[in-house]
Amino acid sequence: MKPFCFADGHIIPTQTATIHPMDLGLIRGFGIFDFFRTSGRTPLFLEHYLDRFIASAEKTHLPLAYSREELRTIVRELIEKNDLVDGGIRMLLSGGVSENHFSPAEGKLFIFAEPLSMPAEEKYREGVKLLTLEYVRPIADIKTTNYTLPVWHSVNWKRLEAEDVLYHWNGEVSESSRSNFYIVKNGVIHTPDQHILMGITRKKILEIADKVVIRPVTLEEVWDADEAFISSTTKVLLPVTQLDDRKIGSGKPGPVTLDILGKFRALEKSSVA
Structure with missing residues (x-):
């Protein structure tokens, strides 16, 4: 994992990112994610991945508090902050902490930058x-x-x-x-x-x-x-x-x-x- 990620509305040191232990992502395995590669600091086919991530949030009834433009900006800032020339970006939206510990709630958005090892x-x-x-x-x-x-x-x-x-x-x-x-x-x-x-x-x-x-x-x-x-x-x-x-x-x-x-x-x- 690269040293910086996006969580709690900011780019922060990855090791400090946290999630509530009663989040549905943990207790029910409910959440969405997407993953794409970067090549020469360019996110490959970014708009298509944003399309799918936004659609996944809608279909799973998880509020996504960030616009496409905001997500795009966060991704590019993370790439530069982590000097991610050839690697991966993982977007994760958790199921949230709900009153009945079952229904989808307002989840937490994480975006991570990762090194990437392709198949031999x-x-x-x-x-x-x-x-x-x-x-x-x-x-x-x-x-x-x-x-x-x-x-x-x-x-x-x-x-x-x-x-x-x-x-x-x-x-x-x-x-x-x-x-x-x-x-x-x-x-x-x-x-x-x-x-x-x-x-x-x-x-x-x-x-x-x-x-x-x-x-x-x-x-x-x-x-x-x-x-x-x-x-x-x-x-x-x-x-x-x-x-x-x-x-x-x-x-x-x-x-x-x-x-x-x-x-x-x-x-x-x-x-x-």
């Missing part, structure tokens, strides 16, 4: 493994702080040499715990349309992809796919070459996946030029 290049070259998990994330279109199941499940991931999970329900897949999911068949990208968070990286991939279909995707189609990959702010795009104990396609990152990765990295560079 080997994972981009060789691909990663996912584990199937029967689950649908609650209110998936909102970026809530509720990650209880995958955090609990992650204890097994290192032992099983897995990067993450792939959620599925009634035979259809949705997303990974922190990433959107895609398959490639006959040169066409297919990505689920239901029970997912509308990722900002996903949004950009849909803009730069030549052939993409947004629709329900079955688990059987994943087994039969030529390629698969996941995308997120902190991963950009990682090829998925294994699901449980079965290879996907050739078991190596495919040409469509690598082409999209190259295009996305070029898009990032152009965004900070």
Whole structure:
């Protein structure tokens, strides 16, 4: 964590930031957050992340006492104060302290600056493994702080040499715990349309992809796919070459996946030029 954060309406030393122990974020796991990267001190795709954060606050009935312009200003001040050249910004709005300890209240806004470690290049070259998990994330279109199941499940991931999970329900897949999911068949990208968070990286991939279909995707189609990959702010795009104990396609990152990765990295560079 970088030395300065935003809390209590001011930029303060991060180590002094506090939250009430009866805040719903702690006792109920109720809150929202968002996270984006900086490159050369430029917040990547900032307006899209602000769109989602503001919408998440509205949908979860949490008052947000700051305007878009104020949030934008705070973010830029934090970047400069922390000399955050290439890192991450985490915005967090807690559930607040309510009279009945259950209903949403006026929460507390924190904005943190963080160092960022991207996946090892080997994972981009060789691909990663996912584990199937029967689950649908609650209110998936909102970026809530509720990650209880995958955090609990992650204890097994290192032992099983897995990067993450792939959620599925009634035979259809949705997303990974922190990433959107895609398959490639006959040169066409297919990505689920239901029970997912509308990722900002996903949004950009849909803009730069030549052939993409947004629709329900079955688990059987994943087994039969030529390629698969996941995308997120902190991963950009990682090829998925294994699901449980079965290879996907050739078991190596495919040409469509690598082409999209190259295009996305070029898009990032152009965004900070």
